[in-house]
Amino acid sequence: MRAEVKEICKALHLAYIADRFEEVRFETKEQFLRDVLALELSCRQEAKQARLIKKAKFRELKWLKDYEWSGHIHWPATTSREELCDLRFLERKQNVLLLGSPGTGKTHLATALGIQACQQGHEVQFFSASRILSPSWKRR
Ligand SMILES: Nc1ncnc2c1ncn2[C@@H]1O[C@H](COP(=O)(O)OP(=O)(O)O)[C@@H](O)[C@H]1O
Ligand SMILES: [Mg+2]
Incomplete structure (x- = not known):
């Protein structure tokens, strides 16, 4: 059987x-x-x-649940934490720019949003700016 x-x-x-x-x-x-x-x-x-x-190919796995949303983030009037975490920028075909000093959590947040997108079934690719700018960036 x-x-x-x-x-x-x-x-x-x-x-x-x-x-x-x-x-x-x-x-x-x-x-x-x-x-x-x-x-x-x-x-x-x-x-x-x-x-x-x-x-x-994320460099490190980072999750939204581990991200500290303290008062250090200045949000532009056009978006909010909820909209960002709901990945509304994907539907709207918008870019997200995270600006700040080294160590302020930009890569963590970008990675966590990427993982959230994977969990919703989207194909994601992690690139560092230096790799995009290198002439052989398509070769991994
Ligand atoms: N707001 C935050 N919440 C949780 N972890 C953070 C936060 N900011 C920084 N970190 C942690 O500090 C380290 C450096 O952050 P990272 O995202 O690489 O900074 P950046 O890309 O802005 O230079 C990482 O291990 C990250 O997880
Ligand atoms: Mg970084």
């Missing part, structure tokens, strides 16, 4: 269900089917996010 489940999942390109369906509690047939399919979906989304984060 288990071997058959594995075979069928393989044929249907369901990568996670065969190994993990036992974690799903059974109450009714419909609920079980829903939760098993939801498990496949969330595992796929997680794997996709991890792939996108790896592909982005």
Whole structure:
């Protein structure tokens, strides 16, 4: 039976269900089917996010949850913390410029926004300014 489940999942390109369906509690047939399919979906989304984060080649992984939003940031009137963290600049096709002295958290915030974008399914690429300016910047 288990071997058959594995075979069928393989044929249907369901990568996670065969190994993990036992974690799903059974109450009714419909609920079980829903939760098993939801498990496949969330595992796929997680794997996709991890792939996108790896592909982005961030120098270091940094997260919005670890960013200290103290009073040191002067926001322009055209945006706010909420708008930035919601990645509204992507929909609007706008650039974000973070200006400040070394060590004030620009790279942390830029990376964390990039990771947030990966988590929403966007393809991201981390470049340093010096690499963009180098003649061979396309070669990694
Ligand atoms: N506001 C902040 N909240 C959390 N960590 C910060 C903050 N500002 C700086 N850091 C930390 O200090 C270090 C240097 O910050 P970084 O983002 O590289 O600064 P910058 O790019 O502005 O030179 C990093 O490890 C970063 O995580
Ligand atoms: Mg920096």
